[in-house]
Amino acid sequence: MPQSFHLVILGGDGIGPEVCDQSVRLLEIMQPHLDGVEFQLDRHSVGVGEYQRSGEALPQSAYDACLASDAVLLGAMGLPNVRYPNGKEIAPQLDLRERLQLYGGVRPIRLYHEADTPLKGHGPGEIDFVLVRESTEGLFYGRDAIADLEADEATNLLRITRSASERVCRLAFETARRRDGKKTVTLIDKANVLSSMVYFRHVFDEVAKEFLDIKAEHVYVDAAALFLVRRPQDFDVMVTENMFGDILSDLAAGLVGGMGMAPSGDIGDDAAVFQPSHGSAPDIAGQSIANPIAMHLSTAMMLEWLDHPETRRAADALNAAIADVLSDPTQRTADMGGNLSTVEITDKIAERLSKRLQGETTAV
Structure with missing residues (x-):
């Protein structure tokens, strides 16, 4: 049957x-x-x-x-x-x-033809990485808050929990293990400024110890935006917080022809x-x-x-x-x-x- x-x-x-x-x-x-x-x-x-x-x-x-x-x-x-x-x-x-x-917001990015990228010197398959975006918390956690438009300020909460961070980091390492790539997971954070990102990095490093066959590295989000344009071929799997992933995945799509070339799976x-x-x-x-x-x-x-x-x-x-x-x-x-x-x-x-x-x- x-x-x-x-x-x-x-x-x-x-x-x-x-x-x-x-x-x-x-x-x-x-x-x-x-x-x-x-x-x-x-x-x-x-x-x-x-x-x-x-x-x-x-x-x-x-x-x-x-x-x-x-x-x-x-x-x-x-x-x-x-x-x-x-x-x-x-x-x-x-x-x-x-x-x-x-x-896990899994966003594969692949170049199919050199004519599709605004970058010079990249042929089919030379840009080929996956961005894994934590999709349940981060800065999106406070999206249901209602701003008082007459008040003097508005705030949103950026939430990073151990459980959510562990599971999305494991997904990233498992993705790197399955791929025919560089066997590298890059954490994208802002740990030089935000305490929540220091915590996220700490959890990432703990999870990395479970995957000794995979290289683990860190890049600040602003540097990652630069590196995606200058040397996108160096990335294999990237994992990041919700808002950072939302922004970087659009940038990444632009490298291979635009949003019409950008699939995703929410896992x-x-x-x-x-x-x-x-x-x-x-x-x-x-x-x-x-x-x-x-x-x-x-x-x-x-x-x-x-x-x-x-x-x-x-x-x-x-x-x-x-x-x-x-x-x-x-x-x-x-x-x-x-x-x-x-x-x-x-x-x-x-x-x-x-x-x-x-x-x-x-x-x-």
Whole structure:
């Protein structure tokens, strides 16, 4: 009897449904080629549209489905002009991270063609690292605080706990151990100024003793921003606090072609959500010009995380199909100077994906 994976699909807002639908199409294309695996796709409405309809951006039924799922595939969410009464942006993806304890924001960064980077002298695969962002606390811990706009000051709490720091650091070291990389984990902190970062570094160093086969090092966050531009090829796995990770992951995406090339997985002990790192881009919604690559790469991350031989094979085939297409710098959507639509570039990936899953590994 085939193993059934319950996958919850949350389409999102803006371009979210457009790119998410294309990744679902790839899942449907690969399904007949997988032996002993079937996908049960369970769609739910969340985000701004759902908030406007029902008053809830993350209905209980959708959350319960996520809780019971094997994995969640999530399209970009939020629209900047639709906010809660307290002025904050509607972001159910943050609620999912906190409620499901998705503590590890895993952000792979890979260069597919030298034409995609603003840096000189870097070819395919020469920029290849993973940023692991602690996603449940840090400076985001105080995001529910409401500022008194008539007061003389406003503050937010930066929270670093031992338990959260230990688990995200272990995830970073385990990621480095699995990768075919430099076997190095770099802690990004601000321990020369903030006592919370001194504590974070202390916990990191304790966890590092459990992974003697992996090199551990420290870099201050401001220096890390410089080094990412000057020598990104030196990094393997980076681990950092929530806000620092939020900022550096955008910078890192810019090194390889932009947010449309930046996948992510929010990983917990018992659940995982996979989504592109980019926003909902309402200015281009409905035009079929959105770049779906980050969504497709996130789908590959999900398939690998499911950890079945056939889903891992599917992940490898999808990653290879994407790399095949992107090896030709003319095969790009408008955000990267090309003229392919969201559907057209997915068509090219789908063609190569099908051939690879059928055992034809020669690029089309």
